[in-house]
Amino acid sequence: MILNLKNSWWKYLCVILVIYTVLAGLLVPSPRLPILNETIRNLYFHVPMWFCMTVLLLISAVHSALYLGKANIKNDLYAVEAANTGVFMGVLGLLTGSLWAKFTWGTFWTSDPKLNAAAVGELIYIAYIILRGSFTDEQQRARIGAIFNLFAFPIFISIIYILPRLTDSLHPGNGGNPAFSQYDLDSRMRLVFYPAVIGFILLGVWFTQLRVRLRLIENKLEH
Numbered sequence: 001m002i003l004n005l006k007n008s009w010w011k012y013l014c015v016i017l018v019i020y021t022v023l024a025g026l027l028v029p030s031p032r033l034p035i036l037n038e039t040i041r042n043l044y045f046h047v048p049m050w051f052c053m054t055v056l057l058l059i060s061a062v063h064s065a066l067y068l069g070k071a072n073i074k075n076d077l078y079a080v081e082a083a084n085t086g087v088f089m090g091v092l093g094l095l096t097g098s099l100w101a102k103f104t105w106g107t108f109w110t111s112d113p114k115l116n117a118a119a120v121g122e123l124i125y126i127a128y129i130i131l132r133g134s135f136t137d138e139q140q141r142a143r144i145g146a147i148f149n150l151f152a153f154p155i156f157i158s159i160i161y162i163l164p165r166l167t168d169s170l171h172p173g174n175g176g177n178p179a180f181s182q183y184d185l186d187s188r189m190r191l192v193f194y195p196a197v198i199g200f201i202l203l204g205v206w207f208t209q210l211r212v213r214l215r216l217i218e219n220k221l222e223h
Helices: 009-027 037-070 073-104 112-132 138-166 188-222
Strands: none
Touching: 009 073, 009 188, 037 073, 037 112, 037 138, 037 188, 073 138, 073 188, 112 138
């Protein structure tokens, strides 16, 4: 199993990195960029949440492919729970992004292609979860869900990471708008940002594992 990480060292690493991110993200001096000012600290939380979501949705898609090949119900559980956790991280990403937009753009939401694409991406996976819930037969639910998931992931990647780059956008890194790394040379931010990405990804994987274990226990009790 892709998520079957038996050794617990990475869990300790996850806790250390997340605590470090919170403390350093709030306390380490940040560059005073125009308009952004102290809100640039949101970079340590908003962006890693989206990286975490993307990794989890990739894991979900791979497990869906494994289910179609082996019809192992554990693969289906990993697929749906990774997607559930990914959607949750995406919601947190939207909330932190909206808060950031309020302070930098003056509104919680705009018609920016990146923001609209993020909302559509969330809706695609919410549709996946709803679709699964519409089937009562376990094997049919897993099979149809896996097929949908394999189409959903490349669509998600296209609308989130490719299409916004082809048009004008306020969002950094899209539509000719430079990303932070291109105009922010403060290495102190990188010392927090990269550990934050790793920490949030590990946290998402850990949470997914716990959800899968709970589902397996529920299945044993039902049968």
